Amino acid sequence: MQMKYIIAIVKPQKLDDIRDALTRTGVNGMTVSDVKGFGRQKGHTEVYRGAEYTVDFVPKVKLEVAVESSQAAAVVDAIRVAAKTDRIGDGKIFVLELSEAVRIRTGETGAAAL
Amino acid sequence: MKKNSVMKLAVFAFAALSTISAATAQDAEPVAASDAAAYIFNTVLFLVMGMVVMFMAAGFCMLEAGLVRAKNAATICLKNIALYSVAGLMVWLVGYNLIYGVAEGGLIGKFLWWTPDDAFALKGGTAADAESWYASGSDWYFQMVFVATAASIVSGTLAERIKLWPFLIFTALLTGFIYPIQASWEWGGGVLNAGWYKDAFGAEFSDFAGSTLVHSTGGWAALAGAIALGARKGKYDGGRVHPFPGSSLPLATLGTFILWLGWFGFNGGSQLALGTISDAIDVSKIFVNTNMAACAGVVSAAILTQLVYKKVDLTIVLNGAIGGLVSITAEPLAPAIWQSVLIGAVGGVIVTFAVPVLDKMKIDDVVGAIPAHLLCGIWGTIVVPLSNSEASFLAQLVGIVMIGVFVFAVSLALWFALKLTVGIRASEQDELMGLDKTELGLEAYPEFVSA
Numbered sequence: 001m002q003m004k005y006i007i008a009i010v011k012p013q014k015l016d017d018i019r020d021a022l023t024r025t026g027v028n029g030m031t032v033s034d035v036k037g038f039g040r041q042k043g044h045t046e047v048y049r050g051a052e053y054t055v056d057f058v059p060k061v062k063l064e065v066a067v068e069s070s071q072a073a074a075v076v077d078a079i080r081v082a083a084k085t086d087r088i089g090d091g092k093i094f095v096l097e098l099s100e101a102v103r104i105r106t107g108e109t110g111a112a113a114l
Numbered sequence: 115m116k117k118n119s120v121m122k123l124a125v126f127a128f129a130a131l132s133t134i135s136a137a138t139a140q141d142a143e144p145v146a147a148s149d150a151a152a153y154i155f156n157t158v159l160f161l162v163m164g165m166v167v168m169f170m171a172a173g174f175c176m177l178e179a180g181l182v183r184a185k186n187a188a189t190i191c192l193k194n195i196a197l198y199s200v201a202g203l204m205v206w207l208v209g210y211n212l213i214y215g216v217a218e219g220g221l222i223g224k225f226l227w228w229t230p231d232d233a234f235a236l237k238g239g240t241a242a243d244a245e246s247w248y249a250s251g252s253d254w255y256f257q258m259v260f261v262a263t264a265a266s267i268v269s270g271t272l273a274e275r276i277k278l279w280p281f282l283i284f285t286a287l288l289t290g291f292i293y294p295i296q297a298s299w300e301w302g303g304g305v306l307n308a309g310w311y312k313d314a315f316g317a318e319f320s321d322f323a324g325s326t327l328v329h330s331t332g333g334w335a336a337l338a339g340a341i342a343l344g345a346r347k348g349k350y351d352g353g354r355v356h357p358f359p360g361s362s363l364p365l366a367t368l369g370t371f372i373l374w375l376g377w378f379g380f381n382g383g384s385q386l387a388l389g390t391i392s393d394a395i396d397v398s399k400i401f402v403n404t405n406m407a408a409c410a411g412v413v414s415a416a417i418l419t420q421l422v423y424k425k426v427d428l429t430i431v432l433n434g435a436i437g438g439l440v441s442i443t444a445e446p447l448a449p450a451i452w453q454s455v456l457i458g459a460v461g462g463v464i465v466t467f468a469v470p471v472l473d474k475m476k477i478d479d480v481v482g483a484i485p486a487h488l489l490c491g492i493w494g495t496i497v498v499p500l501s502n503s504e505a506s507f508l509a510q511l512v513g514i515v516m517i518g519v520f521v522f523a524v525s526l527a528l529w530f531a532l533k534l535t536v537g538i539r540a541s542e543q544d545e546l547m548g549l550d551k552t553e554l555g556l557e558a559y560p561e562f563v564s565a
Contacts, residue, residue, distance in 0.1 A: 047423050048357035049430060049482070050470040 002069035003098040003111060006076060009037065010083040010091040012061045021082035022065065025074050029114070031064040041089040060091060066098055068111050144391035149241045152389025153248060159397070160252035163383025166376050167259040171198040173372030174266035178273055179558075180366030181429060181481045185548020186274045187361055187558035193269045193278065197285045201262040204290035209261055210254055212294035213301060219308030223298045228254055247389065256383055260328055261289045263380070267332025270481035272339045274358075275346050275545055278553050280538040284528060288335055292524055296517045297327050306513050316506035319513030323384035325444035325494035326517055333488025334521040337477070342529035343538055345478030347545050355473045361558075363428055370432040374408055377439045381446040400446045404439065407446075407458025411438020414462030422466070429482070430466055436486040437461035441494035449501035457497055461490040492518075 010018060015032065022030065036057035043056040067075050076093055084090055103113040147155065175194035179187045201209075207227050215224030230250045234243075241247045265285050272281065299306045299319075306319035321327050348356055360366055381404045387393045415434025419427040438458030442449070449457060468485035477484070495514055499505040532538050544552035551557065 046359075047425055047427060048359045049427060049473075050419075050423060050466075051355040051357045051473060053357045 003101060003114065004067055004069050004072040005096040005098040006065045006067065006072065006079070007094045007096070008063040008065075008079045008083065008091060009035065009060050009093075010063060010079070011085065011089065012059055014083045014085070015061050015063070018063065018079055018082040021078040022075065025078045026071065027065055027067060027075060029065070033062045033064075035060050035062045039089070039092070058089065066101055066114055068114065147389055147391075149247075152241060152387075153235060155388040156248035156386075157252045159383055159385070159388035160248055160256040163379035164252070164256040164259050166379030167256070167263065167383065168198075170259075170373050170376030170380065171195075171262055171266060173369045173374075173376055174263075174270065175369065176365050176372060177369030177432070178270040178481055180362040180364070180369060181270070181360035182273045183358055183548070184361040184559055184562065185550055185557075187550065188556060189278065189549040189553050190269065190273050191558070192554060193273075193281060194266065196278075196282055197265045197269055197289075198262045200282055200285045201265050201289040202258055204286050205254075205258040205261050205294075208290045209294040210257060212291065213257065213298045216298035216302040216304045218303050219310075220302075220304050221299065222295055223302060223304075230254070241389075247387075260324060260380070261293050264293050264328045264332035264335070265289050267329065267483045267487045268336045268339060271336035271479045271483045272343055273480040274549065275540055276339070276343055276538055277536075277540050278549075280532045280536050283532060283536075284335075284339070284525075287528055288525070292335065292521055293328075293331055296331060296520055299517070300327055300513070306516070311509070311512075315509035315512050317504060317509040319509050320498050320502060320505040321444045321495055321513070322446060322498075323381045323443045325440055325491040326514055328491075329440045329443060329487040330491030330495070330514070331517065331521050333484050333491060334518055335525040336479070336483050337488060338522055338525035339529050339538075340477050340479055340484070342526065342533050345476055346480070347542060349478050350473075350476045355470075360429065366429060366432055370435050374435055374439065377404055377408070377443075381443055385447070396447055402451065403446045403449055403454040404442055406451055406454040407438040407442035407461065408435050409438070410455040410458035411435050411441070411462035411465075414438075414459040415466050418463060418466040430469055433465040433469065433482040433486045434462035436482075437465040437490040440487055440490040441497070443491070444494040445498040445502050445505075448498075453501050457494065457500075460493060460497075461486075464489050464493055 008018070012034070019030070036059055038056055038058055041058060043054050043058060045052050045054050047053075063079070065075060072095060076095060079093055100109060101111075101113040102109050171194060175191055178190045178194065182190050205228075208225055210228040211226040212223040215226060216222065232250050234245070235247075235249075246253070265288055268285070268288065269281065298304045300321055305311060312318050346358065349358070350356070378401050382397045382400045385393055385397045385400060388397060411434040412431055413434075415431045415437070416426050419425070419430050438461040441457045441461035441464075442454055446454075465482060465485040468489050469479075469482055472479055472484060479485070492514055496507065496510050498510055499507050529538065540549060540552065548557075
């Protein structure tokens with residue numbers, strides 16, 4: 001059974017919408033971390049005590065989901081629709097081949113471990 | 115804040131004052147309190163207002179803790195509680211009698227520690243014969259908390275890079291000697307009240323609650339320290355200003371509110387008496403004027419930062435509140451309300467424009483104490499004759515210069531003496547790590563993960 005590992009970098013305020021969309025798609029687990037970074041948005045400027053400065057790294061949320069390959073397109077689509085605001089900085093989705101998965105408690109492997 | 119001669123005036127010549135106001139009020143005088151009641155109320159004024167001023171130390175502490183980066187927050191808290199304590203000890207050991215032991219028209223008071231002396235009132239003395247009509251300890255306490263306020267101003271400017279112990283050594287010298295000597299010139303009845311001063315400059319120097327004596331004095335000492343110490347590492351790299359945003363703006367705002375509250379004690383208590391109806395009225399007027407000046411400082415700073423930077427700058431608005439308060443401190447009683455609003459609003463303008471100017475001069479003032487306390491202190495003192503017909507611009511200017519030169523020169527000499535002996539600046543490595551870890555061996559917020 002083929003598996004995919006999907007990584008999405010999204011706006012923090014869209015996380016709840018994405019989780020709901022993925023739950024509806026049948027995804028039953030994910031990992032979320034707070035991250036910072038920049039893309040084409042290249043940060044933004046703030047003003048403190050009369051002096052402008054650039055915030056290079058914008059706060060984002062990184063979402064990681066492992067799914068069966070047959071599910072991958074639907075999951076990517078669900079994330080894309082839920083995360084989209086049509087504004088710069090909506091984020092990116094990366095899809096990787098996943099060679100193995102192991103459930104630690106039972107020792108199950110492959111798709112059974114997802 | 116001026117004792118002895120002026121106290122006598124305030125307490126005993128109130129009959130004359132009330133006659134003036136009574137002329138318009140059907141020639142009646144306000145009823146007088148008994149001697150005992152006046153003594154108790156005068157004392158209560160000092161004690162309660164003094165407690166409120168003491169709490170300003172907490173205000174400065176929170177303001178500064180909010181405006182430094184998290185890695186230096188615990189150190190600034192330690193400096194604030196330590197400087198208050200050093201000030202208390204020094205004012206007892208030498209400061210108080212340097213302020214009030216000065217000869218009439220003199221330059222320097224007595225080097226003598228303070229002990230309470232309430233024998234006169236305890237042995238049945240009456241107000242009419244008294245030098246002063248309040249418990250001596252209440253007055254000592256009220257003066258002490260003022261000295262601590264001046265020292266608090268210094269810690270904010272020099273935050274994030276000065277070593278703890280050299281800072282406290284300077285604090286001891288500031289609170290034990292520098293502040294008391296210059297304060298004696300005015301509040302102790304010294305040179306700024308001398309007959310020749312009045313003859314030469316048209317009036318005695320006039321500084322009701324200490325725009326110059328407390329706030330500019332702290333500001334001058336801070337400026338000298340900032341020059342001796344240099345800017346925080348990286349602040350002005352590459353000819354640009356690199357802001358170091360404060361760790362907690364809610365904390366800074368709380369600190370400003372506490373200072374504002376404390377200022378009612380600072381200015382209101384400086385009436386020095388609450389034993390007559392006219393004193394009660396004056397203290398109330400002072401509360402109103404103090405409040406209006408701060409309100410105007412906030413609003414003018416908010417409007418100006420919106421216009422200049424296209425966004426309202428919270429920390430400059432907080433400075434605007436302090437700037438308004440410092441501006442009204444030299445004369446919080448005489449102005450009409452519209453004058454207080456004007457005086458305070460100019461304070462807000464001063465801080466808005468002075469903050470970037472200091473940055474251009476590469477003087478790194480972490481919390482904006484130099485604009486708010488030094489510059490607004492000068493402004494507030496100069497503008498006294500606007501509302502007080504007994505003051506003169508020339509006399510104000512000469513007093514500002516005398517105190518400014520004395521405090522700045524002595525402070526600068528002390529800072530450089532400390533710099534060349536024990537050193538005043540934390541090492542570059544320590545500054546990068548943060549003084550909390552290197553000076554205290556802890557973190558202010560150990561459970562916050564910094565990314």
